[in-house]
Amino acid sequence: MPVASTRVAQQERSRATQARLLEATVECLVEHGWSGTTTTVVAARAGVSRGAQLHHYPTRAALVTAAVTHLTERRAAELRAEAAALPAGPRRLDRVVDLLAAAFTGPLFVAALELWVAARTDTELRDALVPLEARVGREMHRLTVELLGVDERRPGVRETVQATLDLLRGLGVANLLSDDSARRTVLLHTWKRQLAALLPPDDGPPRSGAGPGSEQP
Secondary structure, X not given: OOHHHHXXXXXXXXXXXXXXXXHHHHXXXXXXXXXXXXHHHHHHHHOOOHHHHHXXXXXXXXXXHHHHHHHHHHHHXXXXXXXXXXXXXXXXXXXXXXXXXXXXXXXXXXXXXXXXXXXXXXXXXXXXXXXXXXXXXXXXXXXXXXXXXXXXXXXXXXXXXXXXXXXXXHHHHHOOOOOOHHHHHHHHHHHHHHHHHHXXXXXXXXXXXXXXXXXXX
């Protein structure tokens, strides 16, 4: 086999191994929490040798932050694709908010919560997580501006977008221990009506926010 073909095959195997590790990490965080998500458990779940796991991610902090980064980027792409399929019109805002709300109740959000709590007392994890979550917060803010199709240069738009994300994050936390869907539905219905007044659509095509987003996760 030519050297170039061998190298490509090795790279593909490496990417596949990393993907299995990252998916298994989030699954472990959701099922077992931070304390139960050891690198040994993740490697076994992913069907990857311990040596291969250490080669790609030498520490648990490196593994879990890579997993959150990977799945956050994938989920953002999925949200864009889902929003692109929505029809234009007055109901679009409602559907976009519903899509964003779902992002704050899914497995990735649960996994992130596990890391936020653990990072309070784990210095290594906190050092790895803080810059990641700052970037995720900014990207989520930009994504929300883009999906809502509003102009962040207008007074009050940036703050309203961030208030929406803070509300959705809080509702996601409230839903963690028990089913809070009924209360969430009522609150989101009310907030959607407020957004319709606070966030008039941009006159041009949807764009990303001009300013930086939240530094919060």
